[in-house]
Amino acid sequence: MSIITLTSDFGLKDYFVAAAKARLFSLAPEAKVIDISHDVDAFNIAEAAYLIHGAFSHFPENTVHLILVDYERNREQQHVLVRYANQYFIAADNGILSLLLGNNAVAEIYEINIHEALAEHNDLQTLLHVAAHLAKNGAVSVVAKPKEKLADTVAPEATLAANGTEIHGSAIYFDRFGNIVTNIRKRFFDSFAKAHSFEISLPRATVSGIGSISRIVENYSDIASDERFKIIEYSSQPLAKFNDAGFLEIAVFRGNPQRSGAAQSLLGVKYLDPVVITFKS
Known part of the structure; x- marks a missing residue:
């Protein structure tokens, strides 16, 4: 059984988490969806990176980690996909993956490029589609193209x-x-x-x-x-x-x-x- 994790700043008061999970179950009914946290402070990518860092190593190979914190695609940040430690990480290229992975060598970096093919989808629906595709053992090349590097973010280091x-x-x-x-x-x-x-x-x-x-x-x-x-x-x-x-x-x-x-x-x-x-x- 494949696993998809969700991390967001959605909170639990609204319907957003339930709607996202429902969409995933429709797209990948065999996948198990696990919450890491939905209580990340709004747009706080450093906090999200800390929480995912503490959790991801406990998951089996090929787990798909979907990060929905400051995830909007715009002229300054694209959607990216990283395969690291035999797991997948999906997020906006806003520095969160640089914070999460630190100085570790990233095996594979991709830019998600199916937005035109899914023109009727908003950003969230597109990322859910990519996560479901990977959870069903879909090829990365179908949803993304190779990318040279991730956006840098300076983390507050001791x-x-x-x-x-x-x-x-x-x-x-x-x-x-x-x-x-x-x-x-x-x-x-x-x-x-x-x-x-x-x-x-x-x-x-x-x-x-x-x-x-x-x-x-x-x-x-x-x-x-x-x-x-x-x-x-x-x-x-x-x-x-x-x-x-x-x-x-x-x-x-x-x-x-x-x-x-x-x-x-x-x-x-x-x-x-x-x-x-x-x-x-």
Whole structure:
């Protein structure tokens, strides 16, 4: 059974997701359609890239990933198709695939070129048609032509300060638990941390009193290091861990955005606010 994933900024209030899925089921009834997310912030290709990055490697070969964030075709961006890691990615050439794939070598890049043949289709219908075609093992050459390269987008990357003692990163995503996901990757951190002790700070946090975080836990409950206290008593304590996608995450233990508050709300951190790791000698 073939798989098509959907990622969009449509939300779930409107009929858009249901209509898109219905069209896919009509075009490729044997395909399984799986949602990655429909809660991407409007037109936020960096957030969409982060979410797809965390999910796509778990899918089998020949999965088709349809990305419907800022997907309109216009004079500045065409529709593109990429085959990478034996999977297909369909999107507008707005920089999202450059963000998603980073510096990885892209095996095959194509520009979708069936718009005239599907003149009665709008952009969404055309992309759904392409996704269904690939899900049915259709040839890429029927819907696209080779393209030299993708549009470049400069992603906010974590950097090492000139003095070599600090990593400067930023907040790039807030999950449904209100945790702060940063652009500091584990492999980047490990390459400089070695045996150094360190402190993680949020310079623009609007709530004082958090201080700094001086260790990274493997599991959330590892914050409860003193066995004299029950684990629940550590609720709302700040912590840091690398999430399953390999990005540093700042959280508060058992934070709840709807009740007690979570890292984002309690600390007042906003998108792209700085996160600094200072290494001690």
